[in-house]
Amino acid sequence: MENFSAYLTHPVFKVVRQIVEEEALEAYVIGGFVRDIFLERTRKDIDIVVVGSGMDLAEKAAERLRVKKVSLFKNFGTASFRYKDLDVEFVGARKESYQRDSRKPIVEDGTLKDDQDRRDFTINAMGISLQAHNFGTLIDPFNGQEDLRNSIIRTPLDPDVTFSDDPLRMMRAIRFASQLDFKIDPKCLESILHNSERLDIISNERIMDELNKIICSKTPSRGFKLLYSTKLLHRFFPEMVALHGIETKNGKSHKDNFYHTLEVLDNVAVNSDDLWLRWAAIMHDIAKPPTKRFDDKVGWTFHGHEDLGARMVPKIFTRLKLPLDAKMKYVQKLVRLHLRPIALVKGNVTDSAVRRLLFEAGDDIDDLMILCDADITSKNEFKVKRYRQNFELVREKLKAVEEKDKVRNFQPPISGKIIIKTFNLEPCQAIGDIKTRIKDAILEGEIPNEYDAAYAYMLQLGEEMGLTAVN
Structure with a gap:
């Protein structure tokens, strides 16, 4: 019989083995740690099941390992602590029963068999003995090892x-x-x-x-x-389910936006591990069902789905209990802007359009480009290749304009305080109008992103609006 003691060299196992032998206990390492031995994956935590009190064993092990903090969960009979590089959890072997309308189990003390029976999957029900007489022996009543080999x-x-x-x-x-x-x-x-x-x-x-x-x-x-x-x-997630399906009218069909979304998600996953960029891929077309219209001349349209989708993000995140902080704002921004780079690919890549995109995307411009690149999906390989080539031209234009005009996250050089002081104004609409027109002038390339040019433009705007500069 194969022995796995070579994998039990961590100090936690040495200490638990000592305690188990001294007190004639029955204990096993179980679950993910055992599974990951066979998968040859890094093991990040240790789950130990003991026939008896998991909390007692945890406190005794922590004392010998000189761990100061042990978290006890008396209602569940479990305890845990962190030792060096691993999270260690102890639980008493138990059997559980549930009522139909509740997730809270009725818990009773049990045997190792009871504990393995209640595990989720066979690959997580394997245990390795921590007792001296059979230390390292695998207990695999449900052939989890075979299921791992068969990928089941x-x-x-x-x-x-x-x-x-x-x-x-x-x-x-x-x-x-x-x-x-x-x-x-x-x-x-x-x-x-x-x-x-x-x-x-x-x-x-x-x-x-x-x-x-x-x-x-x-x-x-x-x-x-x-x-x-x-x-x-x-x-x-009914909004994502609603993306599924193809509708045909007058011989014209739209693509299945559910499978398109999954293709975009996989494309993003190739280039980024960022969870929230992947969420942006999931959400980018979420408003296509409510914006779907049929036009006899052009076929199916989804006008405004990017704006409605951005408005849907907070509602969906709220219901799903996802964070409503900067992560949500990031996803919302990428959904709102996801058509902009593609529009540049299709049309003339003007400096003003690039400046506006850089200004609105800010530091998220690179992630936006990953998303938009991923959104180029078609069975027509020639079409995809052409789009990707044009996309590279847009990337080069973004880089060139950014180096020249420095508009990513820029703040116009003329602040509201300067406008108030220059024209001796009380807070009013005119201040915001002047700031907006200065910003637009810079983004449109009418004036450079410099203080002197912006100040002169401000004076010109003030004169047009009947304002008098006092200094």
Whole structure:
């Protein structure tokens, strides 16, 4: 029988083994740590299950390791602490039962078998003994090792029981499939579809935690396709579901904006690990369904979807319990601006248009260009190649104009205070009008982005408006 003691060299295991031997306890390392041994992935945390009190074992281990802070969760019988490079969690072996309308389990003390039975997937139910007489021995009652070899996500028990007990496991199944590029067992997929409504008892915060991990996977479209086919996506993100489908009228069809969005998301994922840039890809066409119109001459149109989409971002983020801070503002900005670089590709790339784009995008211009480049999707390879070549011209123009005019995040050299002092004004509309016209003049290239030129232009505007300079 293969022994895995060579993977148990961390000081935590040495200390736990000592305590277990001294007190005749039964303890195992279980879950992700064991799974990741077989996947040859970096192990970031240790989960230890003990037949007995997890809190007692945690406190004794922490004392010997000289860890000062131990977090105790008495309601769940768990404890955790951080030691050097790893998060360590201790839990007493337990069995759980759930009521239909609640996520809070009735917890009872149990055996290792009880604990493994209640685990989410076979690949997370494997344990390795920490007892002296069989230290390093693998306990794998559900053939999790074989499921890892076959790249299968499967539940230890009947999936209807596993998913109904804890509906978040349905999201976790898809998350693991997306992260590991595994297949979900057909019985599990069918069970997720049948139990999808059970997701409604899970908070959006916990759902988003799993969804964001799916979004951060190498090929996030894989996870979204599973979320759609199992109808989980329908439970919390109907706006994205509404993108799905093709409508044909008078022989003219529009593309399926759901699959287009996923293609854009995957394209972004190739070039950036940033979660919120990936969210911008998800949201960039979110308003196409409500803006869809048919015109006999041009076919299907989605006029204004970028502006409506930007307005939808805060509402969707609020409902999904996503952050409403600068991250949301960033996504909103990219959604609002995502057509602008493409418009430059299609038309004449004027300095004034480039200056305005640089001004509005600010430091997010590079991310905006990644998103817009990703948005170039077509089965016509020649068309895509031509667009990409033109996109490079836009990038070069952005760089040249920025070096020349310095308008990224620029503030006009004439402030409101200068306008007030120059014309001896009380707060009024004229101050804002003058500031706006100076800004527009700089962006349009009518005057350089310099104080003297802007001051002279301000005096000219004041004279046109009947204002008298007092100094």
